[in-house]
Amino acid sequence: MGIVPKNVEFNKQLVKRLYNYDIQHMKELNGYDDRNYHLITTDSKEFILKITNKLESSQEGLLDSLNSLILHLYNNGFKVTVPQINTNGKYLSFEDIPQEGQQENAIEKPYGVRLLEYIPGELLRGIPFTPEILEECGQVLAKMTITLQSYDSDVLQKRTTEWSLLRALDVRQYIDDVESEENRCIVRQSLDEFERTVMSRLHEFKHCIIHGDFNEMNIIVDKNLKMGNDYHVKGIIDFGDSHYAPQLFDLAIHLCYSILMFTAGPVIYAPAFGLRGYQKFVDLNNNELNALYSCIKARLCQSLVLGAHSSKLDPTNTYVLTTAKTGWSALKALHDCNPKDLLSKWLNIDKYM
Structure with a gap:
């Protein structure tokens, strides 16, 4: 699978644009194919920024279906990582992500971007x-x-x-x-x-x-x-x-x-x-x-x-x-x-x- 590139500063700007949060702290978490970041906003809210690998991002309807499954469990009383609605009124956005070490206009697209509820523990x-x-x-x-x-x-x-x-x-x-x-x-x-x-x-x-x-x-x-x-x-x-x-x-x-x-x-x-x-x-x-x-x-x-x-x-x-x-x-x-x-x-x- 295509591994999502690291780009912390870009990700902070991404969260600001898509969710209107300013990021105080961002830490990358372990992952197999995706990039997952634990975020703490300037108003002390915590989320997971999930940027899905290219292969799964390109599979039509997959990430929407996964969101639907999570919401089904949430609506039935399970504590799960609920996707957040972005500034476009959606649970999911597909974004062009610049590759580290390449020119600014060098992009790889599209990557599925979601902001998920963080579960402390x-x-x-x-x-x-x-x-x-x-x-x-x-x-x-x-x-x-x-x-x-x-x-x-x-x-x-x-x-x-x-x-x-x-x-x-x-x-x-x-x-x-x-x-x-x-x-x-x-x-x-x-x-x-x-x-x-x-x-x-x-x-x-x-x-x-x-x-x-x-x-x-x-x-x-x-x-x-x-x-x-x-x-x-x-x-x-x-x-x-x-x-x-x-x-x-x-x-x-x-x-x-x-x-x-x-x-x-x-x-x-x-x-x-x-x-x-x-x-x-x-x-x-x-x-x-x-x-x-x-x-x-x-x-x-x-x-x-x-x-x-x-x-x-x-x-x-x-x-x-x-x-x-x-x-x-x-x-x-x-x-x-x-x-x-x-x-x-x-x-x-x-x-x-």
């Missing part, structure tokens, strides 16, 4: 992955799944993204970018299993529009003094990977990433808590439960291989290797388990922890 990634917070995440995800079952979008119905689990098998072309032969072997076997047990049976799963990346970087938590001063889920951010897929995939993605920093017990037990929370509101049938193991491993493979490939293309982008820090050991631990035995432990986790 901490990323889930920044706190301990306790059974309690993971179970709550599962509950929030289940409620979001139920809400999204009543949402539809022709654009998102037809959309596929690089990060969709529907395209997990695509990473086979990048397996050689993984350094370890043992890891390459595990990836091949895991993807073969996912193809056999999940992709060949997609028609058996319930579908809806899903978040697509419900992970520790997209969940905002905060301490609640009224609830024992423990961390609780406050909001959900980054709907840029939303698309139509088996609703099970959203759960599998969350369970996959819940493993990465779990310290309350063996990492292979981490999915039990998100699963328990999810099933308090959404019942999974046997087909869905049996597919979870393969989906979680496939997502780990997808993240690890794409991270290795992106790092090879741009060694300076350390963000793409976030999963690799604990992901390879987690994948091996899962791969060494018997799927049926592990599922039984997830469903009866109180016997094991």
